[in-house]
Amino acid sequence: MISHKQITHYSIHATDGDIGGCKDILFDDQDFVARYLVADTNSWLPMSRKVVISPISVSKVNTDEQWLAINMSSQELKDSPSIDEHKPLSREYEETLFKYFGYGYYWIGPGAWGDFAHPTELADKEMEQTLAEDAAEPANHLRSCSEVHGYDVATLDEDVGHITDFIFDHTGWSLRLLVIDTNNWLPGGKKLAVLPKDIDTIDWSSHKVHVNLTQEQLMDKPEIDMDKLADASYLESILSKAEQ
Known part of the structure; x- marks a missing residue:
């Protein structure tokens, strides 16, 4: 297991090198699961642009050396939809992000990760858009660990x-x-x-x-x-x- 304070000292390794560190975790206060890691990318992205990483992308966590690996390149992350860290993430943003990476939607299905036990199983499981369109717009349940x-x-x-x-x-x-x-x-x-x-x-x-x-x-x-x-x-x- 890992604490929020610990992970804010972890570096993030993309498939083509180090891309900075993790500055926060956004968790779901209904399912009590980490939905996104907020990347601290000030060293290679403009300060005004913030990006998040879904646990779906995390391929390995090394607690001894304090790093985590993601299955995407730095360019893929750089080109991903950015966030306003002072505003809550909307479901519309989440749909845009998941479509960009080709992930299945975690909100379709009964569990914390939809029909799957682990987040990585949603990789390459892109769902039909109509499934999401039929669903009612939910309340926002994302909370920042740093805020709470x-x-x-x-x-x-x-x-x-x-x-x-x-x-x-x-x-x-x-x-x-x-x-x-x-x-x-x-x-x-x-x-x-x-x-x-x-x-x-x-x-x-x-x-x-x-x-x-x-x-x-x-x-x-x-x-x-x-x-x-x-x-x-x-x-x-x-x-x-x-x-x-």
């Missing part, structure tokens, strides 16, 4: 701590855990791990994440050591405790 980082956490009783990190499975790119720092509420506080299912709503206007937990239930969640994310057995233990 620092949001206060509201329990059923009172505010307790703030969001400090996100932990993703870098195979299926599901959001497995959110990390809450209680230091601003309790001096010498802890970093607690909660599951996505514990989240009720993410409120942009109030900058709060509402959880379906009482203050006592939240404080009973497992404390997590962010230096042990490479230890699979440790993470399984944290996930098991978070379920309780």
